[in-house]
Amino acid sequence: MNIEYTDDPHPRNSYWELWGLPLFDIKDTGAVMFELTEARKTITNAYIRMNAFDAAYGVESCVMSFIVNRPINEPGFYLDRTEGAGRFISYSIKSYAVQKNGEGLRY
Template structure:
């Protein structure tokens, strides 16, 4: 199963050239770039680990790509995503987020549905490795 989260999630994985083009777009809009990684891609897991600090003063996509390569080397069996932060309103807002690296084997999310009273259903997601 392929985990689908963020922009471009239903497209094939982006190449490094395509990732770099998206970073350039973000930098042209003066958005800061942050890199995050996790082994738990559950949809409710919004707290991924940060790779360094967000790159607020960066003006060239090459710097992001160097950091991304280092993160991929350090955490090859993790999901890695880029976040673009917009601070034009005085606080950081995520404008774009997309997965840029996946582990060789992706876990499966298993949906458990329990019908209870009337038309009510309880739904639980379990991560199966």
């Protein structure tokens, strides 16, 4: 298990910050819940997710991931429309959290 957090939950955002150390070979669920409780106390205004890993195949791969905490005020997303040559129109989803902090200032 490990616990990660971010202010931008966009599906393509793979740069979540790691809370503490990964909890490898932990058999006690109380230790995992203790770390989650401490993360929720410290990081109140962020998205927090838990990831579970399975090393049964000799490879550390994520088998389960879910969000366990959301901020009180979620900034959300907006649809950005771009017009290209001819009648080509493309749309992309952008996060208000990224717009507020600017590129390169978030981490």
